[in-house]
Each structure stands twice: as structure tokens, then as C-alpha cells.
Amino acid sequence: MSVHPTSHSFKDNASRAIADGSVPRALKNVRQNFIDKRVKAVDALPEFEALRESAREIKNHTLAHLDLYLERYEQKVKDSGGHVHFAVDSAEARNIVLDICRKVGARTVTKGKSMISEEIGLNGHLEAAGIVPVETDLGEYIIQLRGETPSHIIAPAVHLTKDQIEKDFRRVHTQLDPNRDLTEKRSLLTEARTMLREKFLAADVGITGANFLIAETGSSVIVTNEGNGDLTQILPRVHIVIASIEKVVPTLEDVSQILRVLARSATGQEMSVYTTFSTGPRRATDVDGPEEYHVVLLDNGRSAMLGTEFQDMLRCIRCAACMNHCPVYHQIGGHAYGWIYPGPMGSVLTPSLIGVDKAGHLPNASTFCGRCESVCPMKIPLPKMMRHWREREFERNLNPAVARYGLGFWAFFAKKPWLYNLSTRVAAKAMKLMGRNKGRFQSLPGLGAWTQYRDFAVPEGETFQAQWKKRAGK
Amino acid sequence: MSSRDTIFASIRRSLHVKGDERIRSTIVDERLDRSPKGVVPARAQLDSAGKLALFIEKAEGVQATVARVLSPKDVPGEVARYLRDNNLPAALRMGDDPRLSAMPWKDTALDVTTGRSNGLDLSGITHAETAVAETGTLAILSGHENPTTLNFLPDNHIVVLNASDLVADLESVWARVRKKVGKGEMPRTVNFVTGPSRSGDIEQTILLGAHGPRALHIVVVEG
Known part of the structure; x- marks a missing residue:
């Protein structure tokens, strides 16, 4: 799996996707399953707008005091028996994770869904060192089998049809009866569940991302529906959390505010099935849970976004509402954006992280219809920031002659x-x-x-x- | 300079601060200390009966099943019924939560084992610390009383909830947890569970039972 961005070839990527025509077909259910459900969930909560405002304020406050909240968070993790590692860039983060895996003699690691893992290209790095990473989120598992990157930040395999997935399962699960019936979606799910169950139980290290880090308690929070993230973090001997520095929020109350807008904006659920708070390694009287707990905190250019016109982007909670509502995303799909963050949030974040010289096409690929901003639970002014990138691109003479x-x-x-x-x-x-x-x-x-x-x-x-x-x- | 120092220096440079300003520290420590509540939805601010009705409506709305019993001693019978009606083996694993241990399991034909799950149990039972009426969410704390593996490995997850432990909103859960373990502290794991496991990763069709439990059965004890 490559982390090398192809955002510079955005125009070719997009033209190919449009000519291929499979993207709108694959995304045909997005309206019903993401857009309509979101509206229903939002309408059912009169306080939704007030909560958006509250969530925005919490993140603004945290970002303005980010150094202090990170210090408080780090201290709490240490107090609870965990370890905190700081990584300036992707290479450093990859090596920290690899070192921990090597120290415990890990042969296989299970992984919960993590965009930071994609951002730093962790799987390839572990594989090169002889360690087998196993993605356990169903969508991530499917794209790992195909050697692809996610095309959507919460539905990584949204670009694939059932038939494509069936073909991949038959190609890879060769130990199973070749004549088995996989016509139902349920049988595909059951097959993945069975295949992954043994991986969960055998893994030496479990790696998850974090939706939030809580300064008050030193906890990491994951929000999932499948339960794979939980099996990843409670079964292996070592739990590694990889998260970027802006994931920290002050208190349990603050997380509760943001949780109320997160699931509603993402999938139209009032709460995702599993919201799990993990704090340090297992306690003396626990009978399960990891013996070691590590947090790898990644900067990778984010600290430099503070204090600039792109600071607001650091409020993003990765719900994907912006791409679900983006007419451009619906035509070209996630892969055309050329790196791991697609849609409007990617068009703003990608130039910040890999440089506007490499990703200048992305903020130009917008109709400025404004739907992304109108559905963003954190009220991030995405179109305005795309305009800022266009200005920067012009100032730096990066536009074609x-x-x-x-x-x-x-x-x-x-x-x-x-x-x-x-x-x-x-x-x-x-x-x-x-x-x-x-x-x-x-x-x-x-x-x-x-x-x-x-x-x-x-x-x-x-x-x-x-x-x-x-x-x-x- | 360590990576830690580099990152802190970069954050402070961007924010135009030195990091030792007393006013900033005071603001941060006060917030951590006071934990202001923010916006709490009015939906669940109801009397006990109203909260329970809302909890059941919300939990059933996310495909959990709910049974109501009058006393803790009725729980084993209800669990046996549930397993029988769903054609499940009469076997159950639990931790050593005294509330569960005190129930008359011997009166049933259930084969009850204790301890964490190793992945071979079809059914497990845990006791909720509390639950949230607002969204039909159970809150389960880790420990030998209710090992976290029991919430995820068995195909069928049964959770006992005392109606008197039910709270209106997420914020009230934290008040309870703090009372139990202290402000700023947490059990190793706090699980919020809202319905059985599911995935929408195959053509965005929601299917139950992805990696966690295929079924979630909640037994509410009203007495």
C-alpha cells in the first residue's frame, strides 16, 4: 500500500474516474444511507445547532491551549501506567510503532480503522520488517486484500460492489470450499468474521486510532460499529494508539458534546454502536485487557497550521459528511484525490500536509456550492479555506502559465x-x-x-x- | 532537541505563546477541574418511568431486545428463557460481579462459568454500571466483575441493568463514574454499547453481527 500521493495528477485521475463511470454506480446508496439518515437524525434533535456551536467552541478553545492540554494529557497517560511517544513526521511515527512491535517480538498485529495509520503508511513499513498487519474493519480488510487505499474516510470500500468483494474473498480465502455460496452480502460478512476471529485471538499487538484523547483522564476514545476496534485493543498483550496531536479535548463532558454531533453527521446514528474509553494498561485486578498501553502522537505539519488561516481545519472530527454531500466527490470518488483524505476536507487538509505544490489541484476542484460547510458538524469554513489555498497557489506562481x-x-x-x-x-x-x-x-x-x-x-x-x-x- | 520538544516549540511558535503564561494555565486547569456541561438535550430530562420508556424505545430502535423483570432473582429465569427461545445452548459466562453472583442461577438448568472469555463462549452476561435514556446506550465498566472480553467475544451479549441506575444523559454517566473512581480517573475500559455490532461496509447495507455480538439482550430489573 503506497502513501506516495498522486494528487499532482488529479486532473488525470478525475478524468479516468469519470470515463470509467463506476463511481456514481458504487455511490448510489450514499444518498439513502448517509444523506437522508443524517437529515432524519438532525431533525430529531432540536439542540443540534446549539451542539454544533458548542462543539466548535470546545475545539477552538482546545487549539488555543493545545500545548497545555497535551501536557496535561501526557501526564495523565503516564499516571495511568501508559507510555506517550511524540512523532514529528510519518517516518518517526512508523519507526516508533515498529520498535514497540519488535521489542515484544510481534509477528502479527491486528489493526482497528485508523486514518493516521494510512497517513503514515504503517502497513508497508511493518510488512517490510516481517510483521504481518491485519486490518480488521470490514471495509479496511477488503481494501487491504486488494492492495488499495480507502476511498472514503469512514466507508473505505464504498467504491466496491458486492461482486467485486466476492471475487476477492474467493481469491484470498483459498482454504475455504471453492463451491461455497457467497451470493448474499451476509455470507460475505460471516466469512470475514470467521477469518478475522482467529487473527484477533492470535495477534501480539493491537493498533487503533483515536477519535478523541481526553486531557482530564488520559483516555483514548474510539467510535465504531463493528466491534473490531475493541477486539483489537483488548485481546493482544500490547495496545498502541496512533493519533494526531489535535485529537485532544479537555474533559469527558467535552467529548460528550462532540459525540452528539459526530455519529449523527457521519451515519445518521444517534450513537455509534461502540464508543470506548481506554485508559492505560490493564489494572492489577483486571482479568483481561492489554499489559502495555502506548500512545504515538503525530504532528506531521499540524502544529504549523495553528495560527494560520487553516487552523479551523484542525477542528475536523473525520465524520465524512462533507464528502457525502460533495457533488465533485460523487462524480470522481475518493481515489482521484490522490492521497488518503478525499472530498472537501481532503482538499483543504492535503495541501497543508503534503504541500500546495503537490496538491494544488484539489482546492481548485470545487464548485463552491457550500454544502460541505453547511453540513460540517464543526462548522469548518471549507470553501473559504479552499479559496485561501487558491490564493497561496497564485502567490507562489504555481498555476499554469x-x-x-x-x-x-x-x-x-x-x-x-x-x-x-x-x-x-x-x-x-x-x-x-x-x-x-x-x-x-x-x-x-x-x-x-x-x-x-x-x-x-x-x-x-x-x-x-x-x-x-x-x-x-x- | 527531542521530538517532543520540537512539537511543543512549534505549537507555541504558531500560537505566539511561551507556554508559561499563568493566565493560560489557570484557564486550562479550571476547565479540567470544573468540567462544564455544555448543551444537554431536553429529550431525556424525564421522571424515572419516562426515562425507562425512552431508554427501551431507543434500545429497541437499534435492534437490541429488552425484557423487564421485577427483581434480581428473576434474572436467571429470563436469561434461560431468552437462550431457549433463540435455540441457544444453555451455557453462560460471567465475571464475578456480586450483583450477578447473588442471583439464583442454580434454579435454572444453565451451565454458568465465570471469568473472561477466550472466544469459545456463545453467550456472555455483564452488569451495566448505568445506561443513558437519551440514546438507549449501556455503560459497562471493565474489571474482574465484568471483564471487557465478555462484551465483545460471545455471539450473544446479555446485559443486566437496574432501572434505578438509569440516567438521562451522557453527562450523568460521568458523574457516576467519578463518584466511583474519583475525578480525573477512569477504569481501564468504559464501554458505551448502543445495540448489537453491525457493518455497512458492503454496499452500505447495514448487517448485524460484524465482529462483536450478533445480538444484544438487555434485562432491566425494576425492583
């Missing part, structure tokens, strides 16, 4: 209203005349990128400004 010259050309006219009005009036009239037979242009000089995918409508003959004036602004 034709776009820069085009903008300069437009600016020349726009700064002289009389010339702008005259030329647009002439152009609109001329185009009306030229296109009067067909009513549309299939190609226009210099606008190939536009007309390649759709026709250009013939202007009505009068500019907006002229019509505005005529209607006296009504």
Missing part, C-alpha cells in the same frame, strides 16, 4: 470598467450572431478545457450589467 496570463488579461479589462463593458458587450453580441444557428458552441478557441466536456451556451446578446441597468437593479 495560461491561467496566470488569462487572469492578467482579464484583470487588464476589469480594472477599466468602460473598456470591460464595451468589450463584453461586443463579445456577447458577436457570439450571439455566430452561434445563432445551433444555440451552443461545441468548441471555442482557447476554451478547449471547458468545451471538451460540455457545450458553451450562446449568450442572450446582452451582458448582465446591461440587463441590470435596464431593470434598474430589480
Whole structure:
């Protein structure tokens, strides 16, 4: 599994996805299962808007005091017998995890779903060292079998159909009867459950992410539906939590506020099935639970986002509502974004983490319809931040020459209203005349990128400004 | 400079702080100390009967099954009935929670074993510390009384809940936990359980029984 971003080839990725046509087919259930259910859950809670505001305030407060809350959190983890490791970047985080695995002589590790694990490319690193990582979230398990990365942050295999999954199971589970019946989705689930049950019981180390870290108690929190994250963290001798530094929140009450908007925004559930708070290793009188508890805290560029126009992005709780509601995501799917964070949140976060020089296409791939911001439980101004990235890209001369010259050309006219009005009036009239037979242009000089995918409508003959004036602004 | 120091230095540089400002520390420590509540939904602020009715409605809404009994001594009979009606073997594993141990299991034909699960038990039973009416959520604390493995490994998870332990909202759970283990402390594991395990990872079709229990049966003791 590669962590090398292909976000720089976004345009090719997107064109391929559109030509392939399988994305909208695979995502056809998203409306019913994510969008409609979210609305129902939100409507059933009159306090939802107030909770959004409260959740936003909690994260803003935490980010403004992040150094102090991290210190308090670290101390509490130590007090409860756990270990905290700090990693500046992906390579350091991978090595910390590998070191812990080696020290305990781990041969297999089970893994709960973790985007940070994807971000740092942990699986490949463990494999190279002879340790077998086993993804246990059903969606992650499926894409691991296929050697793919997730195409959605909470539904990693959302791009796949049942038939594709059946083929993969037959290809990989060769120890099972080749004539078994896998026509029902349930039989696929049961097969994965059986295959993974023995892995859970045999693993030496369990690795999970964290939805939250609590400064008050030193706890890590995971929110799941399958129960795989829990089996991952209670059965092996060692539990490793990998999380980024902005996951910390002050108190149990604060987590409770954010939990109320998280599941509703993600899956339309009022609560996910399992919300689990883990604090340190097993206690003297416990009869189960891990003997060692480690937390790896990853920065990877996040501390540098504080105090900038991108700080708000650090409020993100990874619910995926933004991509579920994004018209661009629905056309091209998650893989086209070229790294692990797709959709609007990825278009803002990816340039922050891997650089706008490599990911500048992403903030440009937006219609600015604003749905992402309107459904974001943490009220993150995603379109505004995409605009900031476009500005940065322009300032740093990263746009293609034709776009820069085009903008300069437009600016020349726009700064002289009389010339702008005259030329647009002439152009609109001329185009009306030229296109009067067909009513549309299939190609226009210099606008190939536009007309390649759709026709250009013939202007009505009068500019907006002229019509505005005529209607006296009504 | 250690990675820890590098990260703290970078955070402080970005926030334009030194980290030793007394006012910031005071704000942070006060918040950790006071744990302000925020917005608590009105939905579950009901009398005991109302809370119980809401809890059952919410739990059944997420495919848990609920039985009500009048006294702790009725629990074994109800569990035996549940296993029989679902064609399950008359075997059950539990921890050494005194509330469970004191129940008359001998009056049933159930084969009751104690201790953590090793993955071979079909049915396990734990006692909830409390539950949340707001969302039909059970709160179960780890320990030898109720080993966490019993909440996840057996196919059928049975949970006993005293109606008198039921609370309105998540915040009230924390008040109880603090009373038990102290402010700022937690048991090794606190499990919030809202219905049986499920997955929507195959074409977004929700299927029950992904990796955790396929069924969740809640026995509410009202007496």
C-alpha cells in the first residue's frame, strides 16, 4: 500500500474516474444511507445547532491551549501506567510503532480503522520488517486484500460492489470450499468474521486510532460499529494508539458534546454502536485487557497550521459528511484525490500536509456550492479555506502559465470598467450572431478545457450589467 | 532537541505563546477541574418511568431486545428463557460481579462459568454500571466483575441493568463514574454499547453481527 500521493495528477485521475463511470454506480446508496439518515437524525434533535456551536467552541478553545492540554494529557497517560511517544513526521511515527512491535517480538498485529495509520503508511513499513498487519474493519480488510487505499474516510470500500468483494474473498480465502455460496452480502460478512476471529485471538499487538484523547483522564476514545476496534485493543498483550496531536479535548463532558454531533453527521446514528474509553494498561485486578498501553502522537505539519488561516481545519472530527454531500466527490470518488483524505476536507487538509505544490489541484476542484460547510458538524469554513489555498497557489506562481496570463488579461479589462463593458458587450453580441444557428458552441478557441466536456451556451446578446441597468437593479 | 520538544516549540511558535503564561494555565486547569456541561438535550430530562420508556424505545430502535423483570432473582429465569427461545445452548459466562453472583442461577438448568472469555463462549452476561435514556446506550465498566472480553467475544451479549441506575444523559454517566473512581480517573475500559455490532461496509447495507455480538439482550430489573 503506497502513501506516495498522486494528487499532482488529479486532473488525470478525475478524468479516468469519470470515463470509467463506476463511481456514481458504487455511490448510489450514499444518498439513502448517509444523506437522508443524517437529515432524519438532525431533525430529531432540536439542540443540534446549539451542539454544533458548542462543539466548535470546545475545539477552538482546545487549539488555543493545545500545548497545555497535551501536557496535561501526557501526564495523565503516564499516571495511568501508559507510555506517550511524540512523532514529528510519518517516518518517526512508523519507526516508533515498529520498535514497540519488535521489542515484544510481534509477528502479527491486528489493526482497528485508523486514518493516521494510512497517513503514515504503517502497513508497508511493518510488512517490510516481517510483521504481518491485519486490518480488521470490514471495509479496511477488503481494501487491504486488494492492495488499495480507502476511498472514503469512514466507508473505505464504498467504491466496491458486492461482486467485486466476492471475487476477492474467493481469491484470498483459498482454504475455504471453492463451491461455497457467497451470493448474499451476509455470507460475505460471516466469512470475514470467521477469518478475522482467529487473527484477533492470535495477534501480539493491537493498533487503533483515536477519535478523541481526553486531557482530564488520559483516555483514548474510539467510535465504531463493528466491534473490531475493541477486539483489537483488548485481546493482544500490547495496545498502541496512533493519533494526531489535535485529537485532544479537555474533559469527558467535552467529548460528550462532540459525540452528539459526530455519529449523527457521519451515519445518521444517534450513537455509534461502540464508543470506548481506554485508559492505560490493564489494572492489577483486571482479568483481561492489554499489559502495555502506548500512545504515538503525530504532528506531521499540524502544529504549523495553528495560527494560520487553516487552523479551523484542525477542528475536523473525520465524520465524512462533507464528502457525502460533495457533488465533485460523487462524480470522481475518493481515489482521484490522490492521497488518503478525499472530498472537501481532503482538499483543504492535503495541501497543508503534503504541500500546495503537490496538491494544488484539489482546492481548485470545487464548485463552491457550500454544502460541505453547511453540513460540517464543526462548522469548518471549507470553501473559504479552499479559496485561501487558491490564493497561496497564485502567490507562489504555481498555476499554469495560461491561467496566470488569462487572469492578467482579464484583470487588464476589469480594472477599466468602460473598456470591460464595451468589450463584453461586443463579445456577447458577436457570439450571439455566430452561434445563432445551433444555440451552443461545441468548441471555442482557447476554451478547449471547458468545451471538451460540455457545450458553451450562446449568450442572450446582452451582458448582465446591461440587463441590470435596464431593470434598474430589480 | 527531542521530538517532543520540537512539537511543543512549534505549537507555541504558531500560537505566539511561551507556554508559561499563568493566565493560560489557570484557564486550562479550571476547565479540567470544573468540567462544564455544555448543551444537554431536553429529550431525556424525564421522571424515572419516562426515562425507562425512552431508554427501551431507543434500545429497541437499534435492534437490541429488552425484557423487564421485577427483581434480581428473576434474572436467571429470563436469561434461560431468552437462550431457549433463540435455540441457544444453555451455557453462560460471567465475571464475578456480586450483583450477578447473588442471583439464583442454580434454579435454572444453565451451565454458568465465570471469568473472561477466550472466544469459545456463545453467550456472555455483564452488569451495566448505568445506561443513558437519551440514546438507549449501556455503560459497562471493565474489571474482574465484568471483564471487557465478555462484551465483545460471545455471539450473544446479555446485559443486566437496574432501572434505578438509569440516567438521562451522557453527562450523568460521568458523574457516576467519578463518584466511583474519583475525578480525573477512569477504569481501564468504559464501554458505551448502543445495540448489537453491525457493518455497512458492503454496499452500505447495514448487517448485524460484524465482529462483536450478533445480538444484544438487555434485562432491566425494576425492583
